[in-house]
Amino acid sequence: TTGGSLYDRIGPDALAALVSRFYDLVAREPLLTPIFPADLTLTAEKQLAFLSGFLGGPPLYHQRFGHPRLRARHLPFTITPARAQAWLSCMRAALDATPEIGAEDGQELFTALSRVATHMVNAPEGAQ
Numbered sequence: 001t002t003g004g005s006l007y008d009r010i011g012p013d014a015l016a017a018l019v020s021r022f023y024d025l026v027a028r029e030p031l032l033t034p035i036f037p038a039d040l041t042l043t044a045e046k047q048l049a050f051l052s053g054f055l056g057g058p059p060l061y062h063q064r065f066g067h068p069r070l071r072a073r074h075l076p077f078t079i080t081p082a083r084a085q086a087w088l089s090c091m092r093a094a095l096d097a098t099p100e101i102g103a104e105d106g107q108e109l110f111t112a113l114s115r116v117a118t119h120m121v122n123a124p125e126g127a128q
Ligand code: HEM
Pocket: 032, 035, 036, 037, 042, 043, 046, 047, 050, 065, 068, 070, 073, 074, 077, 079, 083, 084, 085, 087, 088, 113, 116, 117, 118, 120, 121
């Protein structure tokens, strides 16, 4: 690591590649497809904008869409512990497929996202 924010170290191009790979995997994950829209274009745009600010870069999500209120925004979707794990598995695989992001930066990002994902769980295991 060379200092600066995680956003500075990763850079916008690698972050965009990561988000694109992540939603390609989400689209093929049977635990996740029932709750996501068929067309993930806007979802991916919002996630890229969110992660930009979350990692210390430009607060694009706030500028375009306002406060993210992430937990409230996820309440309409049944997010079980297994779904959170599936989401994180897609992110792990997307990171592994994005060598532009170094292992140490990838681990820091994954740890931060793991905390947020745990916070998004809003239904017990087995809920539909
Ligand atoms: C939106 C699922 C975790 C950030 C969504 C949507 C679903 C979803 C179904 C709506 C997609 C749409 O209508 O376009 C999940 C599941 C998670 C999870 C199952 C597992 C724990 C996270 C985490 C983050 C995050 C960890 C932050 C890093 C977002 C953002 C949006 C979103 C920024 C767009 C909100 C908007 O509509 O403006 N998520 N999510 N999600 N999620 Fe998640």
